[in-house]
Amino acid sequence: MMVFRQLAMAAAALAATAQAVPASAYLFWVQPSFSGGPVNGDEPGLGLAMPKATPAELKAHLLWNMRAGLNVAALQCQFSPILFTVPNYNDLLAKNAVELNGAYKALEGYFKRTSAKTWQKALDQYTTKTYNGFSTMHAQLGFCETAAAIGREARKLNKGQLTQLATNRMREFRNSLVPVGDMMHARRYIQIPAEQVPSMDKQCWDRKERLKPQCAVGRWSMAGSGGSTAS
Numbered sequence: 530m531m532v533f534r535q536l537a538m539a540a541a542a543l544a545a546t547a548q549a550v551p552a553s554a555y556l557f558w559v560q561p562s563f564s565g566g567p568v569n570g571d572e573p574g575l576g577l578a579m580p581k582a583t584p585a586e587l588k589a590h591l592l593w594n595m596r597a598g599l600n601v602a603a604l605q606c607q608f609s610p611i612l613f614t615v616p617n618y619n620d621l622l623a624k625n626a627v628e629l630n631g632a633y634k635a636l637e638g639y640f641k642r643t644s645a646k647t648w649q650k651a652l653d654q655y656t657t658k659t660y661n662g663f664s665t666m667h668a669q670l671g672f673c674e675t676a677a678a679i680g681r682e683a684r685k686l687n688k689g690q691l692t693q694l695a696t697n698r699m700r701e702f703r704n705s706l707v708p709v710g711d712m713m714h715a716r717r718y719i720q721i722p723a724e725q726v727p728s729m730d731k732q733c734w735d736r737k738e739r740l741k742p743q744c745a746v747g748r749w750s751m752a753g754s755g756g757s758t759a760s
C-alpha cells in the first residue's frame with residue numbers, strides 16, 4: 530500500500546507541475562529551431578514588399594505583420610488550448626492599443642503617399658494578403674508553437690515595446706511557416722573513418738603469414754612472433 534501511495538503522490542505532483550507551468554514545446558518532443566536575427570522590415574520573405582517605405586513605416590509593417598500572425602494563430606491553434614494563443618492575442622490587443630493604432634496610422638500614411646486615390650483599396654489588399662500569408666496547414670505545429678512563444682513574451686512586455694519584439698522575432702515567425710518535423714526524428718550522421726588494412730600482396734607476408742614491418746599501415750603493427758595484430 531505504501532508503494533502505491535507514493536506513486537499516487539508523485540503522479541499528483543507531476544500533474545500539478547504540468548498545469549502550473551505552460552509547455553514551452555508542447556507539440557514537439559524536440560522543438561525545431563526557427564531562429565532568426567533582428568530585421569529592419571525591408572528584407573525578403575517578411576511579408577509584402579514596401580517600396581519607398583520610410584524606416585518608421587517599415588517598423589509599422591513589422592508590427593502589423595506580427596499582429597496579423599498572432600491573430601491567425603488565435604484562430605488556427607485552438608486545437609491546443611495549452612498554447613494560450615487566444616488569451617495571448619486578446620491581452621496584446623487590450624494592452625497595446627495605442628502602439629497598434631499608431632502602426633495602422635503609419636501604414637495609412639504610406640498607402641496615401643504611394644497609391645494616391647486608390648490608397649484605401651491598396652491598404653485593404655495589403656491587410657488581406659498579410660493575413661493570408663500566415664495561413665498554413667503543413668507547418669501548423671511549428672507555426673503554433675512559435676506564435677505561442679511570441680505571445681507569451683508579448684504579455685511580459687511593458688506598453689510601447691511591441692515594435693521591438695516584432696523587430697527581434699519576425700524572421701523567426703516567418704521561418705516557422707516552413708514545414709519541419711519533430712527533431713526527435715531528424716537523421717543524424719556519424720562519420721566513422723574507414724579502417725586501414727595492410728596490403729594483401731605476397732611480398733608483404735613471410736612464410737609464417739606474418740606482416741612485414743615495411744608494409745604496416747595505420748594502427749597495424751608487428752607483434753613479435755605472434756604475427757600481426759591491431760593495437
